[in-house]
Amino acid sequence: MKAKQHFFNGYSVAEETLGLYSAMQDLNRAAINYIAGTMRVGMNIRDIKALCENYLLENGADSFWYWDVGAFIFSGDETAVSVSGRDYMVTDRTVQENDIITIDLSPQKNNIWGDYARTLVFENDVLCNETDRIKNDEWRRGLQMEEYLHKALIDMAAPDMTFEELYYFMNDLIVKKGFLNLDFLGNLGHSIVKNINDRIYIEKGNHKKLSDVEMFTFEPHISIPESKYGYKREDIYYFDNGKLIKL
Numbered sequence: 001m002k003a004k005q006h007f008f009n010g011y012s013v014a015e016e017t018l019g020l021y022s023a024m025q026d027l028n029r030a031a032i033n034y035i036a037g038t039m040r041v042g043m044n045i046r047d048i049k050a051l052c053e054n055y056l057l058e059n060g061a062d063s064f065w066y067w068d069v070g071a072f073i074f075s076g077d078e079t080a081v082s083v084s085g086r087d088y089m090v091t092d093r094t095v096q097e098n099d100i101i102t103i104d105l106s107p108q109k110n111n112i113w114g115d116y117a118r119t120l121v122f123e124n125d126v127l128c129n130e131t132d133r134i135k136n137d138e139w140r141r142g143l144q145m146e147e148y149l150h151k152a153l154i155d156m157a158a159p160d161m162t163f164e165e166l167y168y169f170m171n172d173l174i175v176k177k178g179f180l181n182l183d184f185l186g187n188l189g190h191s192i193v194k195n196i197n198d199r200i201y202i203e204k205g206n207h208k209k210l211s212d213v214e215m216f217t218f219e220p221h222i223s224i225p226e227s228k229y230g231y232k233r234e235d236i237y238y239f240d241n242g243k244l245i246k247l
Contacts, residue, residue: 035103065107075091075096076100098124153166154237161210210239
């Protein structure tokens with residue numbers, strides 16, 4: 001019997017391959033849920049990084065594709081720092097009673113990548129599970145904006161749109177809504193490939209169509225002007241029969 005095929009943009013991809021990528025993203029979601037249930041005020045960020053990476057390796061990943069780091073973790077005002085994974089160094093901080101923490105995961109198995117990030121908020125020793133219930137107005141607005149941008153992506157992205165067009169649309173929207181793009185290169189995501197050097201980006205000058213790749217990430221790293229905090233939300237997307245789908 002012939003394997004069922006899904007169409008990622010112009011590509012015909014076996015259902016098995018789709019399942020492999022979905023498994024990596026499911027692993028990332030499980031890792032975030034695990035660490036959200038484990039993290040406590042007073043825990044060291046180094047220990048949280050180790051817990052995340054051990055969880056990924058013990059539950060399906062065989063390595064980490066982005067500079068051999070499985071969990072990039074930033075807390076407090078570090079959440080506004082944008083740095084290449086090549087230069088990342090985890091700091092010796094602890095989770096505070098009121099704190100904001102970004103976790104960016106990059107597991108792989110047999111060169112099948114996962115790529116996923118979330119910003120979490122602690123208020124009065126408690127991890128906030130619902131964005132709308134966050135009391136800190138600035139933090140709530142930042143996370144709501146991330147959710148808004150991802151919804152806007154699904155609503156407007158089309159297979160024949162170029163990466164540059166998406167770059168300009170989203171950056172204009174970020175500014176219009178009163179935010180800044182913090183990414184050190186100014187981009188908003190990249191293609192999902194097997195070799196890190198083969199990635200192309202949601203950036204100015206990239207005239208490739210979104211349909212020229214199988215999958216791509218959307219990961220706006222944003223802040224409010226003059227704020228010391230940053231926000232990030234990352235998911236992988238693909239087109240199925242012209243409709244953008246979150247993996």
